[in-house]
Each structure stands twice: as structure tokens, then as C-alpha cells.
Amino acid sequence: MFLKHIDLTTALRPSYLPDEVLLFVQDNVGLYEGKFKLPNQQNGQVYLTSHRICYVDKDEPRKYSAALNLKEVDRYEFYAGFLKSSAKITIVPKPLKRSTLHNRVVSNTGVNSRGSTPSPAPSDNAYTPPSGPPSMTAATWVCTICSFSNPVPSNFDPTTANAHTPLPPCLACGIKPTLSQVLKAAISTASNRPAATTNTSQSGISSQEISSTITPQSSDLLTFDTRTGSGQGKPDATVSFHCPRCTFSNHPSLLSCEMCGAPLLSQNIPSSISSSEYIRTQSPGPVKDSNSKTSQGGTDFAESVKISFRGGGEKIFYERLKSAMTQRKWLLQDAPPAPKSNRAMDDSSPGSPSTPVQKTKTAGIAGLEQLGLNMRKNNEILIGSAFEDLEALMASAKEVVALAERFAQQVNGASGDVTSKDNSILAESAHQLGLITTKDIVGGGSSESLYFSELARNLAEFLTDDSRGVLKRAGGILTLVELWAMFNRARGGVELVSPMDFEKAAQMWEGLKLPVRLRKFRSGVMVVQARDRTDDATIKSILAWLQDLHEFPPDRDVAWDWREFGRGVTAQEAAERFGWSLGVAEEELLMAEEHGALCREEGLEGLKFWKNYIGSTDPALLQKKEAQEQADALIQRLKETGLIG
Amino acid sequence: MATTTTSPPPQPQSSSPSSPSFPFPREYFFPAFFTRQTNITIHHAQLTKWSALILAYARHHRLFRITISAAAESDLFYNRGIDRRLSPPDIREVLDFMRKDGRAEFLRPGESNGAADASSSAAAAGGDVVFLYWRKPEEWAALVEAFVEETAQKGSVLTVYELTEGENTRGTEFHGMDNQVLMKALNILVKRGKAQIFGSEDSLGVKFF
Numbered sequence: 001m002f003l004k005h006i007d008l009t010t011a012l013r014p015s016y017l018p019d020e021v022l023l024f025v026q027d028n029v030g031l032y033e034g035k036f037k038l039p040n041q042q043n044g045q046v047y048l049t050s051h052r053i054c055y056v057d058k059d060e061p062r063k064y065s066a067a068l069n070l071k072e073v074d075r076y077e078f079y080a081g082f083l084k085s086s087a088k089i090t091i092v093p094k095p096l097k098r099s100t101l102h103n104r105v106v107s108n109t110g111v112n113s114r115g116s117t118p119s120p121a122p123s124d125n126a127y128t129p130p131s132g133p134p135s136m137t138a139a140t141w142v143c144t145i146c147s148f149s150n151p152v153p154s155n156f157d158p159t160t161a162n163a164h165t166p167l168p169p170c171l172a173c174g175i176k177p178t179l180s181q182v183l184k185a186a187i188s189t190a191s192n193r194p195a196a197t198t199n200t201s202q203s204g205i206s207s208q209e210i211s212s213t214i215t216p217q218s219s220d221l222l223t224f225d226t227r228t229g230s231g232q233g234k235p236d237a238t239v240s241f242h243c244p245r246c247t248f249s250n251h252p253s254l255l256s257c258e259m260c261g262a263p264l265l266s267q268n269i270p271s272s273i274s275s276s277e278y279i280r281t282q283s284p285g286p287v288k289d290s291n292s293k294t295s296q297g298g299t300d301f302a303e304s305v306k307i308s309f310r311g312g313g314e315k316i317f318y319e320r321l322k323s324a325m326t327q328r329k330w331l332l333q334d335a336p337p338a339p340k341s342n343r344a345m346d347d348s349s350p351g352s353p354s355t356p357v358q359k360t361k362t363a364g365i366a367g368l369e370q371l372g373l374n375m376r377k378n379n380e381i382l383i384g385s386a387f388e389d390l391e392a393l394m395a396s397a398k399e400v401v402a403l404a405e406r407f408a409q410q411v412n413g414a415s416g417d418v419t420s421k422d423n424s425i426l427a428e429s430a431h432q433l434g435l436i437t438t439k440d441i442v443g444g445g446s447s448e449s450l451y452f453s454e455l456a457r458n459l460a461e462f463l464t465d466d467s468r469g470v471l472k473r474a475g476g477i478l479t480l481v482e483l484w485a486m487f488n489r490a491r492g493g494v495e496l497v498s499p500m501d502f503e504k505a506a507q508m509w510e511g512l513k514l515p516v517r518l519r520k521f522r523s524g525v526m527v528v529q530a531r532d533r534t535d536d537a538t539i540k541s542i543l544a545w546l547q548d549l550h551e552f553p554p555d556r557d558v559a560w561d562w563r564e565f566g567r568g569v570t571a572q573e574a575a576e577r578f579g580w581s582l583g584v585a586e587e588e589l590l591m592a593e594e595h596g597a598l599c600r601e602e603g604l605e606g607l608k609f610w611k612n613y614i615g616s617t618d619p620a621l622l623q624k625k626e627a628q629e630q631a632d633a634l635i636q637r638l639k640e641t642g643l644i645g
Numbered sequence: 646m647a648t649t650t651t652s653p654p655p656q657p658q659s660s661s662p663s664s665p666s667f668p669f670p671r672e673y674f675f676p677a678f679f680t681r682q683t684n685i686t687i688h689h690a691q692l693t694k695w696s697a698l699i700l701a702y703a704r705h706h707r708l709f710r711i712t713i714s715a716a717a718e719s720d721l722f723y724n725r726g727i728d729r730r731l732s733p734p735d736i737r738e739v740l741d742f743m744r745k746d747g748r749a750e751f752l753r754p755g756e757s758n759g760a761a762d763a764s765s766s767a768a769a770a771g772g773d774v775v776f777l778y779w780r781k782p783e784e785w786a787a788l789v790e791a792f793v794e795e796t797a798q799k800g801s802v803l804t805v806y807e808l809t810e811g812e813n814t815r816g817t818e819f820h821g822m823d824n825q826v827l828m829k830a831l832n833i834l835v836k837r838g839k840a841q842i843f844g845s846e847d848s849l850g851v852k853f854f
Contacts (some may be wrong), residue, residue, distance in 0.1 A: 075658035557729040565675050599687050603729075610677040615690020629697075634784075641818055 002032070002093040002303045003066040006054055010515050011460035012061045014047055014054040023327065024048040024320045027450050028311030031055055031066070032088070034304060040064040046307055047451075048320050050329035052090065055308070068093070068305060069323075071330050078318050087314035089321070092304045137191030140262070141182050148172035149245065149260060152186050162381075227297055379403055393515070453512060455497065455505035460514040463488055463528065471516070474495075475579030476533050479507060480518065480526040482581065521587040524596060538588055540596045545577060546598075546611045568601050568608025667705045669724075679729035681738070695731070695739040700748060701776055704779040709823030710752070711736060713773050738773050750776040752825075776826055780818070785830035788818050790839060793853045805831075805849040 009015045014021070035339040040057065041064050043283045047054040051071070057064035067381060074094040081087035139152040150171050169176045242249055243257035256263050303484075309317065384397055463471045463483070470486065471478060478486075480503065488496045497505075506518045508529065549566035558567060569577075575585035589609045592598045599612040672678045672694050678711040682688040702708070702721050713736055717723055723730040731739070743749035751791045780788070781801060789808065793799055796813065807813065814820045819827065831851055834840035 220850045380826060470684070560674055560676055564671075568676065593684050593687070596684060596686055599677045599680075599682050599684070599691075603680070608677070610675070612687060613675045614672060614678055614682065614687055630700075637818070642815070 002072065002305060003031075003055075003068050006052075006065050006067040008056065010462050010464045011457035012056060012512070012514070013454075013457045013461065014049075014052070014056060014065070014067060015051065017051055020052070021050040022047060023050060023324055024313075025450065025454055026311065026313035026317055027453075028307060028309075029055070030308040030310060032306035032308060039065065046317070046431065048317060048324065050324055050327065053321070055307075069330070070324060070328075073325065076318075076321060076325070078314070081309075081314075086308045086310045087480075088306045088308045089314060089318055090304055099558070100438065108139075112131055136371055139185045141177055141185040143170040143173060143175060143177065144181070145175045146170060146173040149176070149262065152182055152189070156182060156186055157413070162257045162384075187385070188457055199267045249347055369638075380448050452501065452505045453508055455501065456508040456514065459483070459487065459502075459505060460509060460512075460516050462490065463516050464530075471530060475584070477527050477529040477580055477584050479581065479583055480528055483528050521591060523587065523590070525583060527584055535591060535595065539592045539595055541578070542574070542588070542592050543597055543611060545574075565613060566611060570606055572606055574609075655686070667702055670694070670701075673698065673724060674727060676727055676729050679731050679735075681732075681838075682736050692739055692742040693831040696743045696746065696748060696829065699739065699743065699777065702778040708777055708825050710774055710776045713740070743777075747781055748778050751777065752776065752845060776823070782826065782829040782833055785819060785822070785826065786833040788835075789827075789830055790834060790853075792817055792819075799853050802850050802852045804844075805851060808851070 006305065007015045016627050022602045025043045025045060025047050029046045031044075040060070041055055042059040043059065044055050044061075044065070052067045052069050054067040055065060069093065072093050076088040076092065079088040079090065089223045095553040140149040141152055142149050143156070143580075148170055150168070153168055155165075156165070166180065167177055167179065167182055243259060243262055245262040246257060246260040247258035248256050248257055250264060254264060278426060307317075382403060463478075470483075483506075484497070484499060484502050487502075491497070503526070506526070508519055515531050516528055519527050519529060521527065546566050546569065549569070550563055554562055554567050569589075571582060571589055574580065574589055575582045578585065578588075580588065589598060593600060593609065597612055598609045599610045601610055649783075678691065678694070682691050689786060698851065699721065703711070717730070717733050717736055722736055740749050740751070745750065758851055792814065793803075805827060807821050809820065809824065819830075828842075828849075831840060831842055834853070835842055841854070842849060842853045843852070
């Protein structure tokens with residue numbers, strides 16, 4: 001099944017994979033499979049993340065929520081809506097067990113522009129592009145003058161490059177590029193490259209085959225040959241490769257565009273080899289190949305999923321989906337960030353030409369210092385290159401964030417700050433960067449309320465997150481102001497939430513049936529606590545505590561009978577006892593007093609609370625009793641004095 | 646202040662040989678009992694308990710009137726054992742609560758004597774002296790009436806002094822009673838047409854019908 005059931009967080013949002021980034025949220029959507037509506041998934045929210053499209057049902061979120069991986073998406077179509085029919089986005093899954101080579105063909109004809117991603121090392125070795133040396137990275141930079149695509153020189157290392165690094169001029173017009181331009185190209189490629197390598201390792205068998213049995217150069221040709229041989233000769237003409245850059249239709253056996261020299265092989269070529277072999281044994285591939293192009297939108301793909309946007313937002317969704325499909329973050333999942341990998345390479349292979357600065361092996365303090373120096377230098381380069389322009393910054397965002405975190409930790413360590421609790425949250429914050437709800441993530445006509453509901457869920461997650469234990473640490477209750485401060489701190493100073501929005505979001509917890517609730521004390525103080533924590537439960541725990549005080553003698557001698565009455569407690573003591581903040585403790589005690597469980601004593605030592613021994617909470621009953629007693633006493637007296645019988 | 650008897654500060658009374666020490670209720674030993682409660686229901690219970698305590702205390706010691714400032718120091722409102730006391734404003738509140746219940750009456754500063762009827766409007770803020778009606782004037786009136794009936798003195802004239810201090814009334818409830826309270830009770834009888842008061846200030850006489 002294309003749609004998979006997903007796990008939801010406590011706040012009924014999809015739980016994210018590591019590195020997954022939320023891109024867009026839209027409510028009021030329904031799902032179709034093929035042409036038919038899915039009966040249980042007609043009203044919900046759709047979450048577009050960098051990895052998935054998640055549908056969370058509004059009524060039965062745990063039951064009917066589903067997701068599909070972008071990884072498995074072959075293509076997607078936009079339908080703008082007509083009259084009563086809402087706008088829809090159709091998502092076509094990749095055919096299972098079918099050649100990815102075929103996919104590439106399809107994708108080339110389709111919307112995807114995958115070709116811009118570089119090809120992996122093994123296949124590139126086999127091929128020498130007409131212009132420029134064989135490049136490891138195969139990164140290209142576009143000349144600003146003549147817009148010719150030049151390869152980035154292989155010895156160009158983004159981590160060490162500076163203003164003095166010699167850069168080759170444009171091959172067409174001879175104008176030298178700026179450093180940032182090349183750097184940008186190198187970084188963006190480098191950030192894609194590790195993905196390619198992981199991909200290769202994933203399809204281990206095929207890559208082994210490449211290395212062991214056949215030479216890379218012949219492998220492609222071989223597979224194409226065999227394919228055409230086993231199937232039929234014709235489709236070669238139809239299965240031409242469109243160059244992703246200039247759209248020239250190249251012969252399939254070409255590895256780079258005849259026109260512009262762009263590499264034609266996409267990174268998943270190794271798996272394509274394996275699967276093309278698979279086709280050879282199982283099915284007449286080419287027939288399907290040629291058919292599939294026409295049949296794709298048809299009955300063959302009954303599993304295609306349609307998202308119907310009844311509340312608008314389809315355009316933004318489509319745009320974001322497009323960029324997510326282009327970025328293909330899921331490939332990056334385990335990949336180390338770009339500049340770091342370069343650096344690791346430098347360290348491991350000191351002989352490589354890209355590192356003129358030779359590292360001398362030193363030991364002891366000198367070695368440590370050297371290490372520190374190198375690290376600082378690396379940081380410097382990283383920061384320098386990252387801030388050169390916006391796109392470079394985006395490309396190396398992960399690394400920069402990590403660096404910032406490290407700095408933050410160092411700062412903490414240096415000052416010996418003890419308020420580490422909040423700081424640890426702060427340090428974790430970067431992990432949350434991708435998960436936060438911002439106003440521009442949510443869309444659609446109802447954006448305002450959707451934003452609040454998303455923020456509310458976001459908050460609920462933040463509160464109930466076990467690893468943080470925000471709520472638990474605060475004794476299960478937290479004032480809204482404290483939470484607001486903590487939450488904004490955790491957001492790391494970006495996308496801060498205004499108090500107004502915050503309050504509105506918090507007020508939505510009740511309606512969204514989230515596991516936390518907002519409580520307003522009589523004094524107007526608002527607190528946040530778990531849903532299962534009711535006033536009764538709190539009172540019970542307070543009373544149990546006060547009951548305990550009957551058993552344990554007070555610290556110092558008291559005049560009253562503590563065995564009978566226990567002793568009074570201050571808000572301070574309650575705060576210490578239950579781990580509440582002082583304000584909360586005070587409010588809770590007042591709440592208990594209001595319920596009649598406690599009574600107060602104002603004295604020299606301040607306000608103390610006692611178990612209510614003063615009176616029953618039902619004054620009417622009490623009065624009746626008193627009256628009865630008095631009447632009894634009167635009769636008694638009268639009897640005594642002999643006035644009545 | 647009244648020229649007549651009574652209204653001594655409670656202390657000498659409490660030490661009077663006739664009354665053994667007053668059994669205070671449990672709440673009296675509860676520290677929080679001496680703080681005004683903010684919770685309405687608890688506060689109500691507190692007031693009720695206090696008024697019951699005060700009346701029981703007054704009955705025990707046969708107190709007909711108290712002076713708030715003096716009483717605040719008495720062990721009625723000041724539990725020396727646990728070092729807690731009810732503050733004068735709170736005492737006033739309790740007494741006012743009792744007034745509404747018909748169990749207390751403030752004596753206006755101006756009319757320390759006589760003119761008892763006027764004080765029913767109870768200028769709560771003013772007076773320092775408070776009558777405690779552990780038996781309401783009507784009840785006192787009933788008692789006096791019953792006494793007169795029983796001793797067959799209807800139609801005869803009794804002085805007020807006779808009623809409170811006379812040999813005949815010894816052993817009745819109203820023996821040693823506060824004059825002003827008695828006057829209130831007698832006035833009720835007058836209104837009912839069961840008695841008539843005559844005479845001047847110091848030598849009042851009552852005729853019962």
C-alpha cells in the first residue's frame with residue numbers, strides 16, 4: 001500500500017523522523033485513491049515534510065492517519081479545480097519492482113529535474129566530460145557573463161578556499177568567477193554527494209557487481225545492450241534522455257549531454273543496473289517501458305493518491321512539494337554535512353592534492369594545541385563560507401547550527417553557569433528548529449486558526465516530550481508565562497511566539513483534546529498542566545501531605561496539639577514539597593482553600609494553610625445542627641431549673 | 646456606663662467559684678480558627694462556630710454584655726495556650742454576625758443607659774459594649790412571665806431590683822440578670838400588654854397582668 005499508517009505524537013501530529021522538516025500544513029483536506037474517495041479520510045490536515053506527506057484525520061486521528069513517503073513518489077500533478085470540484089494534487093507512486101532506470105526516463109519526461117544532481121563516483125570515472133578534467137564532485141557553476149556551465153575544479157575544496165585560491169576562468173568566455181559562486185556550487189553539490197554514496201551502499205549488490213565483474217564503463221552499455229537485445233530494438237529512439245539542463249534529447253548510451261556537457265547519469269544508476277538485470281530475468285522491460293509512459297495516469301496506477309484541498313492552500317502545497325521533491329532530503333538522512341566530509345577526507349588522506357597544508361603528527365600539549373588550532377581554523381572557514389551568501393548558508397545550515405550549539409556549550413562551560421536546566425533545553429533547541437510551526441508553514445483561508453491549532457499541538461508536544469520532561473520537572477504544573485519563556489528560549493531566538501498568539505494557542509488545547517490543559521486560577525493566573533491532573537487530585541495530594549504532618553512532629557515545639565491538627569504550611573513549603581514554582585503553589589493552595597479543603601491562618605510567620613477543621617462545607621447543615629444543639633441545651637436548662645416537666 | 650450591677654470584665658467572672666472552667670470546643674485550639682477565613686463557606690462556618698462559642702461562654706459565665714476592647718484580652722478571644730487571638734475587627738465581625746442572628750446587640754456609645762429599643766437598629770461600628778443574647782429578650786420575657794405565673798404574683802407589683810436580686814427569684818435564670826437586658830424583656834411584656842412599667846430611673850416597678 002502506498003499509504004502507510006503512521007504514529008502520532010501525543011499532540012496528534014505525525015511524529016517526525018530524524019532530520020525531517022515540516023514544510024507545510026493545510027487543514028480541511030480529503031484523500032482519494034485512484035478516482036475514489038477514501039471514506040475515512042475526508043476531513044483532516046495534511047502535513048508536508050521534507051520526507052513525507054502525512055494525513056492526520058480530524059475525527060479519528062489514531063485510526064485513520066496515513067502517510068506516504070516522498071521517496072516513493074514518482075510524480076505529482078496539479079489540478080486546479082473546476083466549479084464544485086476542489087483543487088487536487090495527484091501523487092503517483094513509483095511502480096514497485098520496476099526499473100529505476102525506467103523511472104529516470106519517466107522522470108526526465110516528467111516534472112522532476114533530477115539530472116542536475118551529480119553522478120556518483122564509480123560511473124563518473126568511466127566518463128570524461130568534454131570540457132574540463134574529470135571531477136570528483138562534478139559540480140558546475142554557471143558563468144554570470146555567458147551563462148555557460150563550468151565544472152568546479154576537482155582540487156577546489158570549499159573548506160579551505162579563500163580569496164587567494166586560484167580559480168579557473170569560464171571555459172567559454174574566459175571571465176573569472178567569484179569565489180562565492182564557485183563555493184556555493186561546490187557546497188550544494190557536496191551536500192548532495194554523500195547521499196549518492198549512501199545510495200550506492202544501499203544497493204550493495206549492484207555496486208559490488210560493478211566493481212568486481214564488469215568495468216564501470218562497459219556496464220552501462222552492457223545493460224543497455226542486453227536490454228535492447230532481450231526486448232526489442234526499437235525503443236532506443238523513444239527512450240532518449242532529455243538533458244535536464246538544455247533538454248536536448250540525447251542517445252541513451254551517452255553519459256553526458258551532447259549539447260551542453262551536463263552529466264546525464266543520475267545518482268541512482270547503480271540500482272538501475274541491478275534492476276535492469278532484474279527486468280531481464282523477469283519481464284520484457286522495454287515493452288513496459290514504452291507502455292508505462294502512456295499508462296501512467298491510467299488504470300495501472302490505481303494506487304495513485306489524490307489530495308483534495310477543500311480549504312485552499314493547494315498552490316503553496318504544490319510549490320513546497322515541488323521543492324521538496326527537488327531537494328530530496330530523505331537521501332541525506334544519515335549523510336554527514338558537506339563541509340565536514342570534505343574535512344574528514346583531508347584528514348584521512350593527507351596526500352591528496354587539495355590539502356597543501358600538511359599536517360604534522362605531534363603529540364602531547366603541542367598536539368592538542370595543534371588540534372585546537374585546526375578546529376578553530378575549520379570553524380572559521382565554515383562560518384566564513386556559510387555566511388558568504390544566503391544559499392551557501394542554507395546548504396551548510398546543519399553544520400552551522402551544530403557549531404552554534406558547540407559555542408553555546410562552551411560559553412556555558414566557561415561561565416560555569418548553574419542554570420543548566422534551561423540551557424540544556426536551549427542547546428537541544430536546534431533539533432527542534434525543523435519542527436516548529438511558523439506562520440508561513442500553514443496556509444489556506446483559515447490560516448489564522450490553523451496556525452493557532454498547530455501551535456497548540458506544537459506546545460503540547462513540547463510539554464509532554466519525555467526527553468525534556470518540561471512538565472514533569474515543574475511538578476506537573478507550570479504557569480503560562482514560564483512556559484512561554486521556556487518555549488521561546490527553546491526556539492533559539494527565531495520565530496518567537498508573541499504572548500497573544502501563545503495564549504490563544506493555549507486556549508485551544510481544550511478543543512483539540514490534547515493531553516495538556518490550560519487552567520485559570522481565581523486570581524487570573526493561568527497555568528498549564530496535564531489533562532489528568534484535576535483539582536481533586538491536587539487537593540487529595542495536598543491533604544495527604546497535611547495528614548502526614550499529623551504523624552511527624554514539627555521541627556520545633558508548637559503550642560497546639562500537632563497530633564490533632566498537624567501544622568500549617570506555607571506556599572513555600574508546598575512548592576518545595578511538590579516541585580511547583582512558588583506562584584503555582586500559592587495558587588494551588590488557594591484553590592484548595594476555595595474548595596473548602598484548607599483554611600488559612602495569617603500570623604507573624606505569614607500565610608499558612610491548614611486542613612480545614614473549622615467547619616463543614618455545608619453551612620445549612622451546620623446551622624441546623626447548631627440550632628438543634630441549642631434547642632437541646634435550652635430544654636436541658638429548663639429542665640434543670642425545673643421550669644418544665 | 647450603667648450604674649447598676651453586672652458587666653464586669655469577663656475575667657473576674659470566669660474565676661467566679663460558681664463556674665468551673667469553661668470547656669472550650671475543639672476549634673478553640675486550632676490556630677487557623679483565629680484568622681478570618683476568606684472562603685465564604687468556611688468563613689460562614691467559622692462565624693457560626695465563633696458565635697456558638699461566645700454564647701456558650703457567656704452562658705457559662707452568665708455574661709450579659711461584653712466590652713469588646715476588654716474581651717479581646719480575655720481568654721474567650723485570646724487563647725494564650727497557642728498564642729492566637731481573634732483581632733478586634735474580627736470580633737466585631739463575629740458579633741455583627743450574631744446581631745443579625747438576634748443573638749447580640751450593640752450598645753450605642755451615646756445611649757449607654759436606657760432607651761433600649763433604639764439600639765435595635767444596631768450601629769455596628771459604634772459601640773464597644775455588646776449585649777450577648779444567649780437567651781433572647783423574648784425568651785427572657787417568657788421566663789419572667791412563667792415565673793410570675795408560677796408564683797402567682799399576677800396583678801402585684803414587683804420592683805426590678807426584686808426581680809434580679811430578690812430572694813424570691815434566687816434559683817431562676819434571671820437572677821442576677823443585667824438590668825438593661827431585663828428591661829428589654831419587660832418592655833416586650835409591656836408591648837404584649839402583660840405588664841406595665843412605672844417609676845423613675847432607680848426605682849422601677851413592674852406590674853404584671
